Amino acid sequence: MAALYGIFYCLSGWLIFQLVYPFGTVALARLLGRERLNKSGEGESRSPDFGCIITAYRNAAIARPLVESLLCQTHERFQIYLVADECPETDLGIADDRFVLLHPDPPLRLKAKSIMYAMDRFRRPHDYTAVFDADNLAHPRLLETLARYVAAGHRCIQGRRTAKNIDSGYAGADALGEMYKNYIERYAPYLLGGSAVISGSGMATETTLYRAYLDSPEIQQGQHLWKKMLQEDKILQNFLLRRDERIAYARDAVCYDEKADTAEAVRTQRSRWLYSYFQNIPNALGILRRGLLRGSANQFFFGLTTLALPMFIQVGLAVVLAAAGFLITPTMGWLLLAALAVFAANVLWVLRLSGAPAQVWRALGAVPKFVWRQFTGLFGMANPNKNFKHSEHRHALTLDELRARGMEEPES
Numbered sequence: 001m002a003a004l005y006g007i008f009y010c011l012s013g014w015l016i017f018q019l020v021y022p023f024g025t026v027a028l029a030r031l032l033g034r035e036r037l038n039k040s041g042e043g044e045s046r047s048p049d050f051g052c053i054i055t056a057y058r059n060a061a062i063a064r065p066l067v068e069s070l071l072c073q074t075h076e077r078f079q080i081y082l083v084a085d086e087c088p089e090t091d092l093g094i095a096d097d098r099f100v101l102l103h104p105d106p107p108l109r110l111k112a113k114s115i116m117y118a119m120d121r122f123r124r125p126h127d128y129t130a131v132f133d134a135d136n137l138a139h140p141r142l143l144e145t146l147a148r149y150v151a152a153g154h155r156c157i158q159g160r161r162t163a164k165n166i167d168s169g170y171a172g173a174d175a176l177g178e179m180y181k182n183y184i185e186r187y188a189p190y191l192l193g194g195s196a197v198i199s200g201s202g203m204a205t206e207t208t209l210y211r212a213y214l215d216s217p218e219i220q221q222g223q224h225l226w227k228k229m230l231q232e233d234k235i236l237q238n239f240l241l242r243r244d245e246r247i248a249y250a251r252d253a254v255c256y257d258e259k260a261d262t263a264e265a266v267r268t269q270r271s272r273w274l275y276s277y278f279q280n281i282p283n284a285l286g287i288l289r290r291g292l293l294r295g296s297a298n299q300f301f302f303g304l305t306t307l308a309l310p311m312f313i314q315v316g317l318a319v320v321l322a323a324a325g326f327l328i329t330p331t332m333g334w335l336l337l338a339a340l341a342v343f344a345a346n347v348l349w350v351l352r353l354s355g356a357p358a359q360v361w362r363a364l365g366a367v368p369k370f371v372w373r374q375f376t377g378l379f380g381m382a383n384p385n386k387n388f389k390h391s392e393h394r395h396a397l398t399l400d401e402l403r404a405r406g407m408e409e410p411e412s
Contacts, residue, residue, distance in 0.1 A: 018308050020342050020343070022346050023343070025188045025192070028188075028192060029189075029191040029192055036152065036193075037152045047147060048077065048146075048147050049079075049124070049127045050078040050079075050127070050128050051078070051126030051207065052078055052130045052143075053083065053114075053118040053130070053132065054083065055114040055132075055134065056082060056083065056085065056134035057085050057109070057111075057114075057134075058086050059087065060082065060092065062134050062135055063092075065397060065398045066135075066136050067080055067082060067099055068398065068399075069399050070132075071098060073140060073141075073143045073144065074140055074144045075141075075143035078143055079124070080099045083108075083117055084101060085109065086109065087103070102121060112219055112222070112223055112235075119207075119211065127207060129207045130202075131200075131202075131205075133201040133257070136161075136201055136202060136256060137255070137402070138256075140399070141252070141253075142159060145252045148250075149250050155209050156198075156209065156247045156248065157205075157247075157249075157253070158186060158247055158249050158250065159204075160186075160250065160251050160254055161202050161256075162175070162257065163259045164258060165258055165397070166360060166363070167359070170265070170266055171259040172259075172363025173366045174261075175259050175359075176356070176360050176367070177370075179350070179360065180354075185197040186249040189301060189302070193246075193297065194298050194305075195241060195245075195247040200232070201257065218230065218238070237302075241298070242286075242290065244298055244299055263373050266373040266374065267376050268377070270377035271377035271378075273377075274310065274374075285303065287306070288304060289303075290303075310374070316375075322336035
């Protein structure tokens with residue numbers, strides 16, 4: 001019985017810390033955080049050349065608006081490579097020397113392989129490699145903004161992904177979650193001198209560093225595991241943090257992203273993400289340990305951030321333990337409820353600080369059904385190769401259409 005009490009107190013204490021920690025991070029970032037960037041761009045010795053890789057699987061047409069948005073960038077030095085993996089031999093009708101359409105044969109069926117395929121076919125050596133998903137859209141100043149962070153000496157920069165579709169309850173709830181994580185896992189840690197968590201698209205990495213990552217054992221061995229491979233964005237951030245590299249967060253480098261807008265899409269997507277989270281726990285613990293042993297705040301706090309349980313698991317466990325706490329020790333029950341209240345208040349605070357649009361605030365009512373679909377996603381982790389289906393993208397919006405809907409972010 002004593003052992004059970006010990007487990008209860010340890011688990012409750014860990015959950016209280018996880019629920020309150022984000023609020024403390026935001027508060028410290030507001031009080032002490034600062035942008036370590038020469039915003040004027042003075043002292044920039046050169047304009048970086050970006051190799052922009054777009055990975056498409058079975059649907060190259062969805063990438064056309066993204067290609068067009070990249071061709072309209074205010075930054076001039078870039079080349080676009082669209083890897084159309086297992087896509088029909090489709091000509092997008094884009095005649096521009098800055099655009100290269102690649103059709104790998106045989107099919108690659110893995111994002112990491114598509115990136116390697118494109119890099120092996122770079123038309124010239126690029127200073128930085130930027131990665132995009134086919135459903136993304138690039139703000140006209142995205143590359144220009146990333147270039148300012150390059151001038152400040154950053155070797156890996158994550159842009160801000162924001163929703164391009166929030167016209168359904170599920171999509172709005174998905175956008176709400178990303179808006180919260182953008183602040184908690186990226187913006188606040190970066191302002192405090194730490195590293196941002198990588199989103200998987202809309203980021204740029206120094207090409208020599210990115211090639212070293214692709215040559216790492218995790219990628220070289222993992223590419224043969226098919227869908228059981230750890231997500232490539234997590235492998236990249238682990239690779240960088242083991243070297244104690246700092247991942248910058250460019251809040252004004254906006255990359256629009258399609259949000260899951262159906263129950264099945266949410267379940268499938270979250271099943272993949274949950275599998276990758278649990279798969280990555282040993283790596284997060286290793287980075288946390290390195291930070292402790294080497295006295296690196298960057299590694300230590302990144303380990304804490306990536307070890308945090310998914311939000312719906314945090315809240316669900318806290319509710320269960322609070323109920324049990326009132327039977328075992330009412331003090332712990334009240335502490336858990338207080339931590340839940342702080343967590344909920346912090347979510348609302350972050351949405352306000354992030355300037356959440358009305359559609360996202362209305363999506364708060366859709367959160368319970370969104371959480372339920374995430375919960376059902378836990379049961380899809382048992383057989384990744386069978387259950388992890390490719391997400392279908394349906395919102396081929398252009399920048400002009402975003403402007404018409406009043407969704408385009410303001411100029412930086």
